[in-house]
Amino acid sequence: MTADQPGAEPCPCGRGLPYPDCCGRWHARHAADGTLAAPTAEDLMRSRYTAFALLVATDHDDAARTAAAMVAYLRATWAAETRPAAADLTPGPGETPTAFTRLAVTDTTGGGPFDTVGTVTFTALGRDASGARVRLTEHSRFRREDGVWRYVDGDVAG
Secondary structure, three states, X not given: OEOOEOOOOEOOOOOOOEHHHOHHHHHHHHHHHOXXXXXXXXXXXXXXXXXXXXXXXXXXXXXXHHHHHHHHHHHHOEOOOOOOOHHHHOOOOOOOOOEEEEEEEEEEEEOOOOOOEEEEEEEEEEEOOOOOEEEEEEEEEEEEEOXXXXXXXXXXXX
């Protein structure tokens, strides 16, 4: 397995396609030549969710390399004015991040191939370090810059 293709298992984004045929193609393209190619805001959001899911996955042979590739992808897809440092995306010593296991996209506005802005509302389910269930709902904002979709920010529902 490689950093850009953890296997032919279903993509974590929930579309039901194998990872290499779904979000893996966006991750692989970025890993190969730095290109960001997700054609819609929703595609970018799903690929970012998948990157976060793979960032904490440790069930394959190349987990450290995959995590580094996913951090690079996440940072590249973040708008410059809100982009966190790489260290902010990786767990510190003794920290166990939430392991997200399911994604449901509940609404999108704009964000198509010919739009310049878009929003995606989603709910992500997972488990924290103690095994407790986690539910994260976010209304995310995206902007197209020079033909490339980027995540700007989002409002997390309480």
